[in-house]
Amino acid sequence: MAVHEVRVTNLPHLEDTRGKNLLYEIKTALHIYSISKIVTAKVYRFEGISLQDVDFLARHLLCEEVFQHYTINQPIIVDADRVVEVAYKPGVMNPEVGSIMKAAEDLGVNGLIAADSSHEYGFYGTITEKEIGLVLSRLLVNETVERVVPEKPDTLVIHGTPGVTETIPIRSMNDDALMDLSRDKLFLNLQEMHAIKNYFTELGRDPTDCEIETLAQTWSEHCVHKTFKSTLVVDGSLKKPLLKRLQEATFNARHPLVLSAFEDNSGVIAFYDGLALCGKVETHNSPSAIEPYGGAMTGSGGVFRDIMGTGKGAKVIASTDMFCFAPPDLPAEEVPPGCLHPHYLLRRVVAGVRDYGNRMGIPTNNGSVHFHRDFRAKPTIIVGAYGIMPAGDARKGQPQCGDIAVVVGGRTGRDGIHGATFSSGEMTHRTIDVNASAVQIGHAIEEKRLSDALLRARDEKLIRAVTDCGAGGFASAFGEMGQKTGVKIHLERVPLKYPGLAPWEIWLSESQERMALAVAPEHLERLLAICHEHNVEATAVGEFTDTGKLEVYYENECVCELEMNFLHHGIPGRTMIAVPARRPGEVKEPDLPGDWTEVCAKIMGDLNVCSKEPIVRMYDHGVQAGNALPPFGGVSGGAPNDAVVLAPVLGKKYGAVISHGMNPVLNTIDPYAGTIWAATEAVANAVAAGANPADLVLIDNFIWPYPDEESLYDLDQAVDACTDFVRATGMPFISGKDSLSSTYRSKDGSVIKIPPVVCISCFGRVEDVTATVSTDFKRTGSPIILVGKRDVNRMGGSTYFNITGSYTPGVPLVDLSVLPETLKAIYRACRNGAALACHDVSEGGLLAALAEMCFGGDTGVDVVIPEGCRPDYFLFNETAGCFLVELDDRVDAGELFGGIPYLTLGQTTNTKVISVSQGGKKLFELPLEKLLYAWQKPMKEVFGG
Amino acid sequence: MKPRVCILRTDGTNCDAETFYAFEKAGGECALVHVNQLRDGAEKLSRYQILAIPGGFSYGDDVHSGKILSVELTSFLKEQLLEFVDQGKPVIGICNGFQVLVRTGLLPWGEPGSIRVTLMQNDSGRFECRWVNLRVEKTNCIFTRGMEGAIVQYQVAHGEGKFYTDEKTLQDMEQAGLVVFRYADPATGERTQTYPHNPNGSLHAIAGICDRSGRVLGLMPHPERFVETHHHPNWRRSYIAEPHGVPLFRNAVAYVIKNL
Numbered sequence A: 001m002a003v004h005e006v007r008v009t010n011l012p013h014l015e016d017t018r019g020k021n022l023l024y025e026i027k028t029a030l031h032i033y034s035i036s037k038i039v040t041a042k043v044y045r046f047e048g049i050s051l052q053d054v055d056f057l058a059r060h061l062l063c064e065e066v067f068q069h070y071t072i073n074q075p076i077i078v079d080a081d082r083v084v085e086v087a088y089k090p091g092v093m094n095p096e097v098g099s100i101m102k103a104a105e106d107l108g109v110n111g112l113i114a115a116d117s118s119h120e121y122g123f124y125g126t127i128t129e130k131e132i133g134l135v136l137s138r139l140l141v142n143e144t145v146e147r148v149v150p151e152k153p154d155t156l157v158i159h160g161t162p163g164v165t166e167t168i169p170i171r172s173m174n175d176d177a178l179m180d181l182s183r184d185k186l187f188l189n190l191q192e193m194h195a196i197k198n199y200f201t202e203l204g205r206d207p208t209d210c211e212i213e214t215l216a217q218t219w220s221e222h223c224v225h226k227t228f229k230s231t232l233v234v235d236g237s238l239k240k241p242l243l244k245r246l247q248e249a250t251f252n253a254r255h256p257l258v259l260s261a262f263e264d265n266s267g268v269i270a271f272y273d274g275l276a277l278c279g280k281v282e283t284h285n286s287p288s289a290i291e292p293y294g295g296a297m298t299g300s301g302g303v304f305r306d307i308m309g310t311g312k313g314a315k316v317i318a319s320t321d322m323f324c325f326a327p328p329d330l331p332a333e334e335v336p337p338g339c340l341h342p343h344y345l346l347r348r349v350v351a352g353v354r355d356y357g358n359r360m361g362i363p364t365n366n367g368s369v370h371f372h373r374d375f376r377a378k379p380t381i382i383v384g385a386y387g388i389m390p391a392g393d394a395r396k397g398q399p400q401c402g403d404i405a406v407v408v409g410g411r412t413g414r415d416g417i418h419g420a421t422f423s424s425g426e427m428t429h430r431t432i433d434v435n436a437s438a439v440q441i442g443h444a445i446e447e448k449r450l451s452d453a454l455l456r457a458r459d460e461k462l463i464r465a466v467t468d469c470g471a472g473g474f475a476s477a478f479g480e481m482g483q484k485t486g487v488k489i490h491l492e493r494v495p496l497k498y499p500g501l502a503p504w505e506i507w508l509s510e511s512q513e514r515m516a517l518a519v520a521p522e523h524l525e526r527l528l529a530i531c532h533e534h535n536v537e538a539t540a541v542g543e544f545t546d547t548g549k550l551e552v553y554y555e556n557e558c559v560c561e562l563e564m565n566f567l568h569h570g571i572p573g574r575t576m577i578a579v580p581a582r583r584p585g586e587v588k589e590p591d592l593p594g595d596w597t598e599v600c601a602k603i604m605g606d607l608n609v610c611s612k613e614p615i616v617r618m619y620d621h622g623v624q625a626g627n628a629l630p631p632f633g634g635v636s637g638g639a640p641n642d643a644v645v646l647a648p649v650l651g652k653k654y655g656a657v658i659s660h661g662m663n664p665v666l667n668t669i670d671p672y673a674g675t676i677w678a679a680t681e682a683v684a685n686a687v688a689a690g691a692n693p694a695d696l697v698l699i700d701n702f703i704w705p706y707p708d709e710e711s712l713y714d715l716d717q718a719v720d721a722c723t724d725f726v727r728a729t730g731m732p733f734i735s736g737k738d739s740l741s742s743t744y745r746s747k748d749g750s751v752i753k754i755p756p757v758v759c760i761s762c763f764g765r766v767e768d769v770t771a772t773v774s775t776d777f778k779r780t781g782s783p784i785i786l787v788g789k790r791d792v793n794r795m796g797g798s799t800y801f802n803i804t805g806s807y808t809p810g811v812p813l814v815d816l817s818v819l820p821e822t823l824k825a826i827y828r829a830c831r832n833g834a835a836l837a838c839h840d841v842s843e844g845g846l847l848a849a850l851a852e853m854c855f856g857g858d859t860g861v862d863v864v865i866p867e868g869c870r871p872d873y874f875l876f877n878e879t880a881g882c883f884l885v886e887l888d889d890r891v892d893a894g895e896l897f898g899g900i901p902y903l904t905l906g907q908t909t910n911t912k913v914i915s916v917s918q919g920g921k922k923l924f925e926l927p928l929e930k931l932l933y934a935w936q937k938p939m940k941e942v943f944g945g
Numbered sequence B: 001m002k003p004r005v006c007i008l009r010t011d012g013t014n015c016d017a018e019t020f021y022a023f024e025k026a027g028g029e030c031a032l033v034h035v036n037q038l039r040d041g042a043e044k045l046s047r048y049q050i051l052a053i054p055g056g057f058s059y060g061d062d063v064h065s066g067k068i069l070s071v072e073l074t075s076f077l078k079e080q081l082l083e084f085v086d087q088g089k090p091v092i093g094i095c096n097g098f099q100v101l102v103r104t105g106l107l108p109w110g111e112p113g114s115i116r117v118t119l120m121q122n123d124s125g126r127f128e129c130r131w132v133n134l135r136v137e138k139t140n141c142i143f144t145r146g147m148e149g150a151i152v153q154y155q156v157a158h159g160e161g162k163f164y165t166d167e168k169t170l171q172d173m174e175q176a177g178l179v180v181f182r183y184a185d186p187a188t189g190e191r192t193q194t195y196p197h198n199p200n201g202s203l204h205a206i207a208g209i210c211d212r213s214g215r216v217l218g219l220m221p222h223p224e225r226f227v228e229t230h231h232h233p234n235w236r237r238s239y240i241a242e243p244h245g246v247p248l249f250r251n252a253v254a255y256v257i258k259n260l
Helices: A017-030 A051-062 A096-106 A129-140 A175-182 A190-203 A209-218 A242-253 A285-290 A292-308 A342-360 A419-423 A444-459 A473-481 A503-508 A521-533 A564-569 A596-605 A664-669 A671-688 A709-729 A799-804 A819-831 A845-857 A871-876 A893-897 A928-943 B016-025 B035-039 B067-076 B078-086 B096-104 B167-176 B246-259
Strands: A003-010 A035-047 A068-072 A082-088 A114-125 A146-148 A231-234 A237-239 A258-260 A267-270 A275-283 A315-325 A364-371 A380-390 A404-409 A465-468 A487-490 A514-519 A538-544 A549-554 A557-563 A575-578 A627-629 A644-646 A655-661 A696-703 A733-739 A743-745 A751-753 A757-766 A783-787 A835-840 A860-865 A883-887 A902-909 A913-918 A921-927 B004-009 B029-034 B050-053 B091-094 B117-120 B128-136 B151-158 B162-165 B179-184 B206-210 B216-219
Touching: A003 A051, A017 A035, A017 A114, A017 A129, A017 A342, A035 A051, A051 A068, A051 A096, A051 B067, A082 A129, A096 A114, A096 B067, A114 A129, A175 A190, A209 A473, A209 A503, A209 A557, A209 A564, A231 A709, A242 A709, A242 A733, A267 A696, A267 A733, A267 A757, A275 A292, A275 A655, A275 A696, A275 A733, A275 A757, A285 A292, A285 A342, A285 A380, A292 A315, A292 A342, A292 A380, A292 A444, A292 A465, A315 A342, A315 A444, A315 A644, A315 A655, A315 A757, A342 A364, A342 A444, A342 A928, A364 A644, A364 A655, A380 A655, A380 A696, A380 A757, A404 A444, A404 A473, A404 A521, A444 A521, A465 A473, A473 A487, A473 A503, A473 A514, A473 A538, A473 A564, A503 A549, A503 A557, A514 A521, A521 A538, A549 A564, A557 A564, A575 A709, A596 A799, A596 A845, A596 A921, A596 A928, A655 A671, A664 A671, A664 A757, A671 A696, A671 A709, A671 A757, A671 A819, A671 A835, A671 A883, A696 A709, A709 A757, A709 A819, A783 A819, A783 A893, A799 A845, A799 A871, A819 A835, A819 A883, A819 A893, A835 A845, A845 A860, A845 A871, A845 A883, A845 A913, A845 A928, A860 A871, A871 A913, A893 A902, A913 A928, A921 A928, B004 B016, B004 B035, B016 B029, B016 B050, B016 B246, B029 B035, B035 B067, B050 B096, B050 B246, B067 B078, B067 B096, B091 B096, B096 B117, B096 B216, B128 B206, B162 B167, B162 B206, B179 B216
Parallel strands: A231 A575, A315 A364, A487 A549, A696 A733, A860 A913, B004 B029, B004 B050, B050 B091, B091 B216
Antiparallel strands: A003 A035, A003 A068, A035 A114, A082 A114, A082 A146, A231 A237, A258 A267, A267 A275, A275 A380, A315 A380, A404 A514, A404 A538, A465 A514, A487 A538, A549 A557, A627 A644, A644 A655, A655 A757, A696 A757, A743 A751, A783 A883, A783 A902, A835 A883, A860 A902, A913 A921, B117 B162, B128 B151, B128 B179, B179 B206, B206 B216
């Protein structure tokens, strides 16, 4: 059947914003200046309909003559020096195709068999082959999912016949053969391979590919968290597994709000009016490293489904994103082979988070971006989501024998196969080539309608249990749901994107936007009707049994029969050894700055301090109309707040607060202190906004290098820090995740360990959102109080030391005996209106916090530094858990803050400067305009605007 | 009797709950109606007195923003829509809803199938989420009665919001007084082409338009995101007598009570 093409582009007199932006990126990221103009066009292809119908679609669907024109089966960019078409690879689902097919049908065009869409770029200028190659490989084509279209395709239909189920002769394999089987695919160690071999030897048969793959994903680090469950020998002494320690700390905290901790897809706490809040934070490093746009999208989509699949289903109300990259201006030759440039990664990851969250209508309103050279081999991509549900639905039901196993949402394709096992492996120069199938493009609208349908079904009490199909696909979802009963699945019933999948591929596919349900038989019909009304595909694919077995059939062939007990408990326990790491570093302290303005501008412009506003502006952070404290505010709208406060139930005054803390630089020096810093920072952010510390809970994320003995020692330290923090503050961890694959191994065997990241997220409830506080100074003449105990001479890992090339092993320590009272005092000051503005001290120190408060209030400040301390250390120290408070001048600071360390620092002024004096002598005056410029510049350069 | 408001939704609609709330707060009685329910006859537009098409990414904004839903509405619900408008019932499209109204042809001239104006990709090439100042023009739009001449602040959140049309249509629209909202400079209150106060590069700083009757309104900014004082990013530092989105919804409800 003939394929017809429609090309659409803007009328020649109109600006091509897509082309303009690409040109900007080519100049700023690639430093190629030979292109004068880029014109873009959209290409649509249709198979199965006549030329007349194609023209009809062009006029009524594809092209709007107000600003566009089109051609059929003809080029449209005719005078460019070079035209390149970029499309998704065949088999990668193009989310737009479904809409095109639907609209064609709505318009009465029948017979359309297949359609596709892609983009064409026309380059004008004296661009060389080498340059075009760079533009394609670095900016336009991600070979994991995209390709340059060489010529018009003969057909758009993907053909294929189902693959067969193969038997793996594991019983006859020696150790070498076992490890060959594991490498690049299963990522299991020899001990685990032996356990599998022994199991099948006892059964007297060899496993199918389906069985091997099921075991590999269920036993993957990603799914089972082997390291966190291992017994540890730390520096010679035996210690409990990391996970156990975290869980015990939470249990011992006996926090009254906790409804569910560490047992569901997210942690759940009580909210108000019989409602509950839940939170989950995930990493998506490996996929994002090789396909940042798709990886970030599927990261967001996955964590949203974790919320949707908590208890009997929750509504997602917020999304957060925390990233770590190498500096965007890293010279291209320093990017390790097989890795992508950080400038590209940053822009594409942001685009992925943007496109998924915005389309699904989830406000992305808390996050941060961190930079360190050692992230050049692998970025850290952390995405969080928070939800709301009736407290009565906060716990899953237990599937019963006879319940129907239902798959809802997107269709199953070859996407993301081996995602779970791949995420558990190290990144190497081979990663991009071997694991291309591990990434796909997310489809936010599929997930949105799925969410709409599921919430309706939940409210009609049709759902016994629900979980998302994430890593490991059906194998993981049904394997877990049926763990206590048994389940039998018929794979031929699963709706597929295209034919040709082998049974094991259907079973393991990680196609996005799918969820698994257990539904009592009497509710099935109603459930299917609700899904139908929401344009959501829902299919009964099996039933829960009482056999204690995972049974999978394809037509009449049994492709998998595993005992649940072996699947979930057969993995050999591990004891792992941890030994202290040496941290070399030559002590070097800086001299006092000569030019204070220059140094302060450098601090404000440091990548870890600078404004991230251009990123936040691309996220729809206002959808759902919940904001009571947005990410940015103040006079010009550009001053960052510490946390986000949402009033998610419209018309009610109570709210949710969300914040986080992390500092990878500190962890490279002292993982214990760095982790305490992160937890303190997370909590301080929430409390600075006016949250009650008694109503806050925590989520941990450890993103660590592959746990060799030294890295494991660091990890052990970080976990000890977490549990110490719980004991000191009473705030429990209720959810968490570890990703222990941040190691890059190159062809020549050299290793890059990515800085260990601990991200601590904090969320909780707020009784009255109108008693919360923003960071912008509100008045002139107000006293500014510095509250909290600072460790002012420990400057290791600070921004100041970074820009001056200094080093000491002493990073700031948070005094956990003082912190709880400090938090309570800040909360009181916010609650009773005494605090007009409040900001916690973090990267960039006191100076950065003061400057941001000034930007927001369009005010200046007079600051007096206590005598006897180094003014630079005083201004730039980054001890967490300290706060700047603009106090109502009618309030006595002593009454509010008596008993905890505090200091009256100065007052707000109507000047445009930060004026600093010490010992009665003015030290310097900083023009705010200069600081603002330096602070806003870096991200404006990356993102434009 | 409370006026009944149909909040139309489909795959990818995502501002329906807050639009629902804004109309309820203004005295309407709202129902979330899926376009499938209208197509299969389970629901009818004629049961309602106000139609609201909320923001979001209907069908992913594939091909053009709001396009697929526009095609669906003009293919299957053209008569119902025309009847609704002809009966003098108010229609509002916010953000994606505005894009839909334009692409059905209901705005500006009330001619289904005839697309005369468009909302293009923002000049910045980016999705923009920020608060803007809007000047409310003097028109016969029933949604903005009593607001004429005021500067209001709403949030915009869109990637395709640049109002564009040919010179003649633009003149005709200006002459007919169809421009209801324009992006304004915060200092002067005058219309502006300067980014980011005009966040998308719209011609004549147009942020919202109505039809000749004044009863069909489409706008890119989100009035439903400012119906509580705490919705404003700077409510802590400014006195807000009434959230700026409230009168828009109240006017529509009042209009129905008085005229229908």
